[in-house]
Amino acid sequence: MERYPESRLLYAIREIEPDDCAPIRSVAEAWWGGPVESDCLTKWFFRHFRQTCFVAVKEGRIVGFVLGFLSQSLPDEAYIRLVMVAPDCRGTGIARALYDEFIETVRDLGRSAVVCVTAPSKSGSIAFHTRLGFRMDAQQRMAEGLPVCDDYDGRGGRRVVFRLELKDRV
Template structure:
């Protein structure tokens, strides 16, 4: 497995992979060239034999100078549970730690129990909320469009990274 930065020319292949993995067309502004141009250092792609097997897209917070945010992570269904997501997250942690960030945040849907378990195994804590659904703290209307989310937070240690940031 090779992990590298995502480049703008990867957009089409990422959209195709995401749509294939979801079983329906998947679109997001994050998959656009402008997003990758502006957040390229924290957008990572996992490949094997020239094929995309996973990716993570995140950014360094402009408002909270000690934080980074993981916006989306996807792993090919055939590769889930085989360390791809873990490898992507570890590389993301290295890069944002080298940029002086000590906190990483991310969210998932309350119904996505596999994601909740994955993040907990990766050392994230579920942030307390006023509401709970099925025993899980949930931020209601997280996105302003009615979407409820489980909020995660992880402390990381700054490290030396050999790449560019």
């Protein structure tokens, strides 16, 4: 279902398709600003998590995407793994629309919280998540004035862990 029809916002949001993998992989590094070491930019992810992964399409071109899934271990949670928007489309509401689509979908599927992470150096990402109502999870240590989790994904590095309680979001 398209909650954001193209005629209204100049782009449409739809469920991801396995055939979207190649076009997304072809732009990911340019959009990210460097190498993307993500296991979710594979066709299997697009095939097995379609219900909770979405693309924004403008004039036939993918201009953004959100990749997420329902946690199997934590039955109340959904997790946003990766979000990107084309540089020429940033600031147009696409990221918010992608998050809204994900959040409404996982709420409809019975989840009560959404979790995601970002690097402490990504001030724009931190501000964006805060504007959307996400709260930073308390962690065992602070770095750069933020609560950080060391080695969140087993690859080293620090991450700020965000949580959105869906009961708090209207």
